[in-house]
Amino acid sequence: MSGTPALVLDNVRAWYGESLVLQGVDFQVLPGEAVTLLGRNGAGRTTTLRAILGLTGRRQGSIRVFGEETLGQPTYRIARHGIGYCPEERGIFASLSCEENLKLPPLFDNGSPGLSLDEIYQLFPNLAERRHSPGKALSGGEQQMLALARILRTGAKLLLLDEISEGLAPVIVDTLGEAIRALRSRGYTILLVEQNFHFAAALCDRLLFMEHGRIIETLTPVQLEDQADRVSRLLSV
Amino acid sequence: MDLFGVPITALMAQLMIGLVNGCFYAVLSLGLAVIFGMLHVINFTHGAMFMLGALLSWAGLHYFNINYWVMLVMAPLIVGAFGILLERLFLRRVYHLDYLYGxxxxxxxxLIIEGAVRSAYGVSGRPYGPPPIAGVTNLGFLMLPNYRLWVIVASLLVCGATWFMIERTRLGAYLRAATENASLVEAFGVNVPMMVSLTFGFGVALAAFAGVLAAPVMQVSALTGQTLIVIVFAVVVIGGMGSILGTVVTGIGLGLVEALTKVYYPEASSMVMFLVMVLVLMVRPNGLFGGGE
Structure with a gap:
């Protein structure tokens, strides 16, 4: 079982309407690994996460989640293989309270227990204070913590996290970094999309660079330091 | 005793009638608002579904001798199932398009449903016969038929139950969340397509329920729903899409406004709703209880 990758993308092509956004994406993530997708805006990183969940238009190729082919499945079935998704826009429901948001995602029937509410509030004490506030009253940082926190209860083992550090104060980014480290030590598998590669390099095992809807380079955090010039060229606009 | 030249008893009588009508408006507009929130479809079939509920109730009694209470449960179930069929076959194909297509x-x-019923039964009203609850209650100012009292109680119960389901249950939380961002709720593993079908089925079942309630007090005909649907649209626009409570309050309130107009200036009674609608939209474009969007 430990040999089965958590996620395999094999020559994945995905469209939005008529335009081909992913042009053959190949990579895999092993259980317990943390991998970051880096790249310029429009390189296809967010689309890769959305394609995994079937939230794009037409898809081709193969996407296996914990060994199961998911390409023909509707979004809700794909999620039930144990995926937790934290979208770039955070997707906090304005009309639900903080705790209602937290309790919204259903628990997966996959035998892997998620974190309890107490554990989540330990990880993010701010959320405990704001538990009865409506979603729309939370600050950007609180919303981001909530977006991450609410997928930890469900028993999801593979987390897809889109730009969680974007636009947040350094102290909040640190909290999120700590949370990710804590999740890694609990065996979660994590696929990050990041703009901030310093944040990402400190947290993950490998960094994949995307351009024009393909993976063009794979580096480890150590290699990243050696090749700082190349990296900034790959990411510069 | 008079109030602005109208005897109090006559005024109260009209207000009670307005309350009964307002209850129909409330149940109908509730279904319409729930459907719009979830499907983003302005459901024009709502009046026809109301008519089907009334017709089924009448047909059950006259052809099969099935009594009112059984049909009060059966008709919404049948119409709800029919609604789910329509959603799966047709509506599902237009969600990604502009509202106009829905x-x-x-x-x-x-037009198809009403046309089919018209060709089978004609347009003349069919009397249901005596209401299933007989007798009158003396309210002091008014002798109110017990059946109308039941209509008020049943409508309020159904509205209350719907409110509870949407605001206080887990299913309701999914529904409210999906109204904001359906694809994210689906990405959490919730079977949103099925929820959408059930929501439409539930919404039209509410319309059918109102139809069954109305059958004994209105004439049942193919066109029964047509006059109502326009008023109910007005209720939803005035109330705004924001809250269930708002829709219910607006429905009942407009029933009362209509009744008062009948007392003081009958000529305007059929258009007073639209006057209110224009005034509300001028001051609050999202309706009285509406939020953003």
């Missing part, structure tokens, strides 16, 4: 599609379906 409106046109449901208008077309309405």
């Amino acid at each position: 409106l046109l599609l449901t208008l077309g379906l309405t």
Whole structure:
């Protein structure tokens, strides 16, 4: 079982309407690994996460989640293989309270227990204070913590996290970094999309660079330091 | 005793009638608002579904001798199932398009349903017969038929139950969340397509329930729903899409406004709703209880 990758993308092509956004994406993530997708805006990183969940238009190729082919499945079935998704826009429901948001995602029937509410509030004490506030009253940082926190209860083992550090104060980014480290030590598998590669390099095992809807380079955090010039060229606009 | 030249008893009588009508408006507009929130479809078939509920209730009694209470449960179930079928076959194909397509599609379906009923039964009203609850209650200012009292109680119960389901249960939380961002709720593993079908089925079942309630007090005909649907649209626009409570309060309030107009200036009674609608939209474009969007 430990040999089965958590996620395999094999020559994945995905469209939005008529335009081909992913042009053959190949990579895999092993259980317990943390991998970051880096790249310029429009390189296809967010689309890769959305394609995994079937939230794009037409898809081709193969996407296996914990060994199961998911390409023909509707979004809700794909999620039930144990995926937790934290979208770039955070997707906090304005009309639900903080705790209602937290309790919204259903628990997966996959035998892997998620974190309890107490554990989540330990990880993010701010959320405990704001538990009865409506979603729309939370600050950007609180919303981001909530977006991450609410997928930890469900028993999801593979987390897809889109730009969680974007636009947040350094102290909040640190909290999120700590949370990710804590999740890694609990065996979660994590696929990050990041703009901030310093944040990402400190947290993950490998960094994949995307351009024009393909993976063009794979580096480890150590290699990243050696090749700082190349990296900034790959990411510069 | 008079109030602005109208005897109090006559005024109260009209207000009670307005309350009964307002209850129909409330139940109908509630279904319409729930459907719009979830499907973003302006459901023109709502009046036809109301008519089908009333017709089924009448047909059950006259052809099969099935009594009112059984049909009060059966008719919404049958119409709800029919609604789910329509959603799966047709509506599902227009969600990604502009609102206008949903409106046109449901208008077309309405014409087909009403046309079919008209060719089978004609347009003349069919009397239901004596209401299932006989007797009158003396309220002091008014002798109110017990059946109308039941209509008020049943409508309020159904509205209350719907409110509870949407605001206080887990299913309701999914529903409210999906109204904001359906694809994210689906990405959490919730079977949103099925929820959408059930929501439409539930919404039209509410319309059918109102139809069964109305059958003994209105004439049942193919066109029963047509006059109502326009008023109910006005209720939803005035109330705004924001809250269930708002929709219910607006429905009942407009029933009362209509009744008062009948007392003081009958000529305007059929258009007073639209006057209110214009005034509300001028001051609050999202309706009285509406939020953003």
